[in-house]
Amino acid sequence: DVKVTQSSRYLVKRTGEKVFLECVQDMDHENMFWYRQDPGLGLRLIYFSYDVKMKEKGDIPEGYSVSREKKERFSLILESASTNQTSMYLCASRPTAGNTGELFFGEGSRLTVL
Amino acid sequence: AQSVTQLGSHVSVSEGALVLLRCNYSSSVPPYLFWYVQYPNQGLQLLLKYTSAATLVKGINGFEAEFKKSETSFHLTKPSAHMSDAAEYFCAVSGGNTPLVFGKGTRLSVIA
Numbered sequence: 183d184v185k186v187t188q189s190s191r192y193l194v195k196r197t198g199e200k201v202f203l204e205c206v207q208d209m210d211h212e213n214m215f216w217y218r219q220d221p222g223l224g225l226r227l228i229y230f231s232y233d234v235k236m237k238e239k240g241d242i243p244e245g246y247s248v249s250r251e252k253k254e255r256f257s258l259i260l261e262s263a264s265t266n267q268t269s270m271y272l273c274a275s276r277p278t279a280g281n282t283g284e285l286f287f288g289e290g291s292r293l294t295v296l
Numbered sequence: 297a298q299s300v301t302q303l304g305s306h307v308s309v310s311e312g313a314l315v316l317l318r319c320n321y322s323s324s325v326p327p328y329l330f331w332y333v334q335y336p337n338q339g340l341q342l343l344l345k346y347t348s349a350a351t352l353v354k355g356i357n358g359f360e361a362e363f364k365k366s367e368t369s370f371h372l373t374k375p376s377a378h379m380s381d382a383a384e385y386f387c388a389v390s391g392g393n394t395p396l397v398f399g400k401g402t403r404l405s406v407i408a
Binding site (some may be wrong): 184214217222223224225226227230240260272274283285286287288289290292 | 328330337338339340342344386390391393394
């Protein structure tokens with residue numbers, strides 16, 4: 183089975199702190215994605231990566247950055263956390279571009295910024 | 297570009313009744329379509345997917361969906377609801393090598 187592991191299920195941070203959300207997949211997938219989920223808004227794409235050291239902005243990249251130094255790991259970084267970044271963050275991966283597009287998701291990281 | 301509209305943010309059915317969750321899509325290329333389910337405090341799990349083969353797609357837990365190109369729809373159905381079906385359901389569309397675009401979700405409640 184594909185396994186996508188997000189390092190922290192629940193985090194509480196203070197405004198202005200730097201926050202790292204880590205995601206690791208164990209199936210040698212090329213593509214990785216970060217979404218945020220908010221009630222009534224569904225899932226919105228923050229950033230994605232089709233290969234190591236590559237990154238692309240999604241629909242809501244403001245206030246976020248990402249890092250993909252190794253194929254299996256995709257990190258989401260909040261340089262200076264703000265209360266409007268309180269949300270559920272979901273990491274996902276898939277084998278390659280050009281396939282059916284099915285994503286495999288982690289369990290999510292629920293971030294609260296005080 | 298792709299987009300998804302899910303009609304109804306909350307649907308409530310009685311146990312044993314038909315479940316119908318509606319999804320309409322827009323895509324500039326032949327779409328791949330998905331339904332995902334999310335149980336409380338968990339990630340998303342794939343229910344079923346349409347990838348240009350059979351238009352009637354069967355998924356896990358007794359769910360199925362029919363791709364109707366003329367109506368740009370991909371509605372999710374289950375003949376008989378079970379209490380364990382209570383969850384949030386997301387419809388999503390992809391152009392294949394593009395990121396998935398998700399709808400806003402429909403919360404399904406099942407009443408005993």
